[in-house]
Amino acid sequence: MSIVLRFFMTLAVVSLLSFSADAVGSAGTLAISFGTNTVCGISATTLPRTVYCMNISESGSTLPYQVYPNVSIDSVSAGTAFFCGLKSSRRVFFCWNGDLVTRKRVYRGPWVLSDLIVGKTQVSAVDRSSNGIRWWRNAGLFPSSVLGSYNSLTSGNNFTCAITTNGTVNCWGPLARAMQAGFSNYSMTNIVAGESHMCGLEISGFVICQGSNSSGQSYAPPGLPNEYTRFALGSSHTCAIQQPIGTAVCWGGSKGPHLYTPLNGTAFEFLVAGGNLTCGLTSNNYSVLCWGSDWRNVSVRALPLLRILPGICVAGGSDECTCGAYPESPSLCADTGVICQRCDFPNSIAPVPPDLRSESERIGKIRKVEVIVGTLCFVFGACGLAYSVWIIYCRRKAQNQNQIRPPVDPASGDNSSADSSIAVRSPSSESDGTDDGFYSPNPETSQFIFSPISSRIGIPRKLELERQRSGPSTFNYEHDS
Template sequence: MSIALRFFTALAVVLLLSFSAGAVGSAGTLAISFGTSTVCGISASTLPRTIFCMNMSESGSTSLYMPYPNASFNSLSAGTAFLCGLESSRRVFFCWSGNPVNGKRIYRGPSVLSDLVVGETQVCAVDRSGSEIRWWRKAGLFPSSVLGSFNSLTSGNNFTCAITANGTVYCWGPLGSAMQSSFSNHSMTNILAGSLHMCGLDSSGFVICQGSNTSGQSYAPPGLPYEFHRFALGVSHTCAIRQPNGTAVCWGGSKGAHLYTPLDDTAFEFLVAGGNLTCGLTTNNYSVLCWGSDRRNLSIQALPFLRILPGICVVGDSNECNCGTYPDSESLCAGTGVICQRCDYINSLAPTFPPLPSESKRISKRWKVEAIVGSLCFCFGACGIAYGMWIDFYKKNEQNHHQIMPAVAPAGESNADATIASCSESDGHEDGLHQPRPSPENSQVISFGRTRRIDMPRTLQLQHQRSVLSTFNY
């Protein structure tokens, strides 16, 4: 059986068994467990660094609570049915099912952990030495541990993946082989898992998405290197932050692979997703805004959290950070550490991006160009018609002078017709195709004298080239 066939067979099985499963992903300071309708974040500028959670039911009712009010946390991650938080000492992590009374300590040991990641059922983290990945709640589907130096650890439904220093993707779990094979021809700098698909940037800074694409969630948008980064993957949609303005863009969902911007003028530090829900941390004041995946019925909701950390606080100084520290990070970490700047942010500053005009400005500019071209075509056409009428009048007088009967003009297109046809073809150009001339049933006849007939369309339709940055056909 081919790899592709095995992949789609396994995919169909998982879809049947976990159709309502939410997205999962990587460690951070904000997470969504869609299966429990819970959004949690780690507070900034306070000690202890408490986790605040909110239940977001379909009825819209919400309640704010702290699952472990006396504990201070380093990071958190969410699966479908539960969330886990790594305590600041990084020797303990707790998990809870979206209910503040159902918490449980899963790990308490001598080893320091990092990159705590929750999948649908599995929990994994990197050992303190950075040379081992360990799993909990693996249900016999994942190994106990794997030796090796990895980064960008992430988990989906029935797979966990990470990348090596040379950009090679390795995956484990029931769907691990299929997901690893789909990235075998790509050198990746980072990856993030959703439920059944995964996206990231390759070594050139371009978006690569693989896995389930039932709603266009794995459609990688075209763009400049590092234009899209900091992804958030749900069940059937994908979002990312777009440079240079830091706005959120999404694609997939109920309306397919169409790229849309939930909030035009809001910059985000990062995004997270779960199920059909996406939340982002605003750059302005570190507040949390959330929205659904139906681009035609977007409803933005501001969560009543305190300020959320824009990154994980690490104990130490700037020497701990390969790409520098986050602005004002010591204050955000309440004097107990710094926030390392994400290296993808440093890469995203390298290219110079062109300005991003709004759709209305792009259309307005194109209308001006078409108006100029149309005016020139009209002038040339009018001059051609006048010239033809003058020639006709001159020939008629000459024929009367020599008393010669007028001859019937040969069949064919006049110079004026050819000029108008040329302009019509130029205006109708789109994606290398020429607009056909109007058919007789969609035309009216305008007569000039007894010998001229020009077909003019009843309606003039200006066709605009659709921007690849605003909509995709999938």
């Protein structure tokens, strides 16, 4: 029953979480500011590690240009109309607009920072010196700081979220309650925000997506544990890297719900998204390929940026990395640090803490029970429904034929014609056993409708929605001033 309840609860909030802005996300070495049609990345071929940007508008793209050519930048993140980069000293970060005539801003402080994230307009970072999170440009919608140990910091349109040490998702901002509620029953290992939805992996390795689902961007495809990793979320779509091949898979999109693979056979290190645009860093030569969210007409474009770092260079050796370091780290980081291998890649699975391991085992048992119960309910429900319809059909047919049967002469005692007139053909003569049907999303209402592909009773295919959780039915939403 829990699977059925989750399905209908998810449908109930489909239309409650639709907003307008441009996607944001998490810190890395490549970022997209869709509001300015600009892509920026940290070069892997220059020292210091500087940022190269280029405008990719259809009216006229620019050649790559440097930002802060004499400053070494560790990570970049982008919002609607500007970028921010964290300096290698971790105590200073720079922000600039996505154009050549850029207005630059510098923020200095005594704190040691990491995970510098840009939301729609807010800027946040993990404060490693005082163990907490800090915000800048928060427009009074976010706290100036909060204390606590957090990881996987990410930001969207009017919300910022992070994961506590026990896997709980905490959120801040006008949409905090709505986003946090969707993950209240899960222990998460990572999360990534888009414009108005968020996806991540729970401790058992399954994909959880919550938030806006106007184009099916929060309906994750079914898969094995840890099959989908390294998410990139736009305004109406979600992309992820599918293991073990490393190809990009996307769902949702500007043309409605759909699952598509933009580039079969191309392996990516990671993906980033902004608005309707997604870019990926290829594994073979660290080049950048980009595509739109229109799955009916996927056009891939190679950007003439220099080789981009496949990850953030961190000070220290491979001992600093839980799941090991990239083999090319010495050359990529110029012996100033290492790039840590992501733990969500094959053969790089981080050890699970004992408390979360027990939680994972509990969740796994619950899932097995839910699947068994749901399957039995579905099978017996379908059989019972088919039997009931068959009985009704037989009775109605018998009644109709009884109404037209000729009168029988009592004296003759011959009722053979009447017997033959109400004979019922066997079920095998009425059905070829190919009953089928499917559920498909309605792009206009964002709800699922049943579409039978025969005139007989269709049995819907199993929907992998047990990992979907609904948020509250109502919430307040405010625009930045």
